[in-house]
Amino acid sequence: MKRRKIFGLLVLSAFFVGLIPADASHPPGTRADTNVYIAPVYKALPLGAIKPQGWLKHQLEIMRDGTTGHLDEVYNKVKNDNGWLGGKGDGWEETPYWLDGAVPLAYLLDDKKLQEKVLRYISWTLQHQRPSGYFGPLTKSEREKNIPVGVSNAADGEDWWPKMVMLKVLQQYYTATNDTRVLSFMTRYFNYQLQTLKSCPLGKWTEWATSRGSENIMMAQWLYSITRDEKLLELASLLESQSFAWSTWLGNRSWVIDAAARQNDQHWMRRHGVNVGMGLKAPALNYQRTGNKKYLQELRTGFADLMNLHGLPMGVFSGDEDLHGNAPTQGTELCAIVESMFSLEEIIGITGDPAYMDALERMTFNALPTQTTDDYNNKQYFQVANQVNIKRGVFNFSLPFDREMNNVLGMRSGYTCCLANMHQGWTKFASHLWYSTAGNGLAALAYSPNEVSAKVGKNNTTVTIKEVTGYPFEEQVGFNLGMQQPVAFPLQLRIPAWCAEAVVVLNGQKLRTAKGGQLITIDRTWNNHDQLTLQLPMQVTTSNWGRNSRTVERGPIVYALKLTERWEKGHDEAEGDYFSVYPKDDWNYGLPEKIIQAPAQHLQVTQVKPATADFVWNLEHAPVTITTTGKKIPEWKLVDDVAPQPVTDRNGIYKGKVNEQEEVITLVPYGCTKVRIVAFPVVK
Known part of the structure; x- marks a missing residue:
């Protein structure tokens, strides 16, 4: 195993x-380091070059129609008198957090209405940079003294941390639009930082800035890759010295x-x-x-x-x-x-x-997908791997006990940082499916349905590649190439480590095979309508996790026990509406040892339905199921709302009482579940 x-x-x-x-x-x-700057192996494509298709596009459309597209309308902290629009409201992290996902969503979907919405915040920020280079919401001192923050009065500024997030927002906006105001804006701000960080270090206002200085460093080095201003590397070194x-x-x-x-x-x-x-x-x-x-x-x-x-x-x-x-x-x-x-x-x-x-x-x-509701309007602050209920309670979390709202599904339950920040997950994944390579080529480094357009080859010829696939549930990824004239460029494909041997087919003819855990390069002259197919056979396997538990896997997906869900709506005076979810079925199953020893013989894979353009991450739409058998462990019960893992010996076998009878159980993709067992004890 x-x-x-x-x-x-x-x-x-x-x-x-x-x-x-x-x-x-x-x-x-x-450290005895010298600033030399190493160009990245792969460079992210401009925002908007990749257009999600199929199930991934539908996921982004759900977000647009839900909180990602409307947080400023439904969440008072962002909605009311916002500091990033010149008001006295939220001027800290939550508005930039939201924009950090809403901006890429607006350009991935080419949604003009959402672009106009986020541009309000971007425009205000760009237009209200202080002469010194400082930026952000008006500070308390500025309102009281009517004196803008500058180098001489830098202590009148406020926390460095939320500005780091807004820099990421502006960087994405720049790659989508080439608005050169962003480059001069960042240049002025980074010059301001270089002059003031010694008197007002990262930790002056909060430890959040100290702990998250990498975000600032990343943006300074990104700007250096464009302007080659050596002061930016000097700044990055200074920031690193003040960070965790x-x-x-x-x-x-x-x-x-x-x-x-x-x-x-x-x-x-x-x-x-x-x-x-x-x-x-x-x-x-x-x-x-x-x-x-x-x-x-x-x-x-x-x-x-x-x-x-x-x-x-x-x-x-x-x-x-x-x-x-x-x-x-x-x-x-x-x-x-x-x-x-x-x-x-x-x-x-x-x-x-x-x-x-x-x-x-x-x-x-x-x-990622399991922690939000289908409409993307509610989230869990904490998810649990073996999650046999979603409810108010204490649980074994390090923070906090008294609120008892960190496991439920709600818009404002737990801490609202996640309500603001959850939007960057799918959007940035979608915008990083492809990267550009040395030799003016392209690399497909993660797989999902999409269409990418980029300039490749010696003459910067435009090529469009339609990636047609039901991945991660299906084994085949197709690439249909379109271009006005033949063009030579390297195309790199990732062969996942879980794949024993991949097969590459070009225009119906087998081109090559490749072992997993590597990148392969196909460097040739490509023609219009070329069709490249990557076949990634997915074997069922098991893996070993905490407390000698075992998880069933197929390709990049882990599979969890399918439990019929019972949803209950509740209301908390402080944190609003929320949902609890309970299983209707028994969950206390162990996997027989024979499954671990020979998974291919005892795990039956069924392709239930394709992951089409209406796919949603829930039980109803689960594209693949795995059928096997399990044995109930009578003494495996809830303790303080969780299911503590049964004790095993060093061979990983549970030694307590186990029902003799094997029962047929069904496993579904983890991301399609809300309540589940994914880390199974092993029984004889």
Whole structure:
């Protein structure tokens, strides 16, 4: 049997690294690095170059019709007198969070109405930059003194953190429109930062800025890739010196071990799941700026350790809100998922490492869809892997007990950061399906139905590729190429690590085969109407997770016990309407050992229906089911609203009482479930 195969490429490099104490940030000069800047292996395409199709387009349309397209109309914090429009309302993170997903959605769907809506905030921000370069909502001091924030009175400014998110918004807007105002705007702001960070460091106002400095670094280095202004690399180094030492922590192991061992109130920001999700990109950014390959090793080490100690079957680490171990009863915050996805998308571009591409798909196709309702108007603050009910309660979360609203599905339940931030998950995934390559080529690094247009080859010839597929549920990905004249360019395809051997077919003729876990390049002269097909046979397998549990997998999808759902609507005076979900069926099944030993013999795959353009991530639309047998464990019961994993021996077998009778059970894609078992105990 395998053990977390998706991270196998990372684990081997994660040993024999010494332990070094973890400081909150590190002073300049802690490494002998020189700023040299390494161009990314892959470069993201301009926003709008990729047009989602099929089920992915429908997902984005649901978001447009739901909270992503209308948050400013239904959520008072963003709606009323907004600070990012010059008002006295929200001037912190939630409005930029929302725009960070609404802006790419507007251009992915080419939705003029939504573009006009988000442009109000972008235009106000661009038009109200202070002469010094400072930007953002009017500060309390500015309102009282009527003096704009500048270098001499930088202390009258406010938190650096929300500006980092708005920079990401502006960067995406620039790639979609080529509005050069963005470049001059960022140049002025970064000059302001370089002059004032020593007197007003990142942590002056909040620790959020210190913990999330990578977001600022990323934008400074992006601008450098365009302007080649050396001061931007100087700024990035200064920002890194004032930020949490994510590279050191990830590489030197004591941090992630400490996070697994301690759940007190000391240094909890270092364990905060969303901070970790953002911090994952820090080593890659440091490598990009310096060329020091040690940073890549630190990333491999840290990501492997993170998933070994805190990883859950759906491809994400626990974070409720702190890192909280690998038991299947731990929760994960929705913000942590979307931020980790974006970090992986950046890491993929910088490193070109296919292991992170596999990790991105696993997280996207499993962890992301389950945590929102079909209409994208309600979300869970925390999801649980083995989630046998969704309800108010205490649960085993590190935060917080008294509110009891962190597991329910509601618009405002839990903390509303996720209501504002959840919109970047699907949108940024869609905009990172393709990247440009060296040699003016294209690379398909994650798969979903879409159409991409780009200029390729020596003469920048426009090519359009229609990617036709029911992936991740189907094994075949088709690429139909269109162009006005033949053009030579390299086309790269990712072969996922879970695929034993892929087959590439060109115009009906077998071109080649390729083992999993690599990228292949087809460099040829392409013609109009060429058809390239990538066949990715999906075998059913099982993987080993926390407490010796086992998960059934097929391709990038993990499968969970299908449980009929009973929904109940409730209302909380402070947090509004919400939904609870309960199973109508028994859930306390173990998988017989014979399934683990020979999964292909005992797991029957059925293609129920194709994932067409009306697909929704729910039980009704589940495209694939897996039928097998299970045995009930009578003593596996709820404790404090969760289902603690039954104790096993070192061979992974539950030794308690088990019903003799085997019963037929059905498994469905994890992302289609709300209540489920995905990490099964193994029984004789």
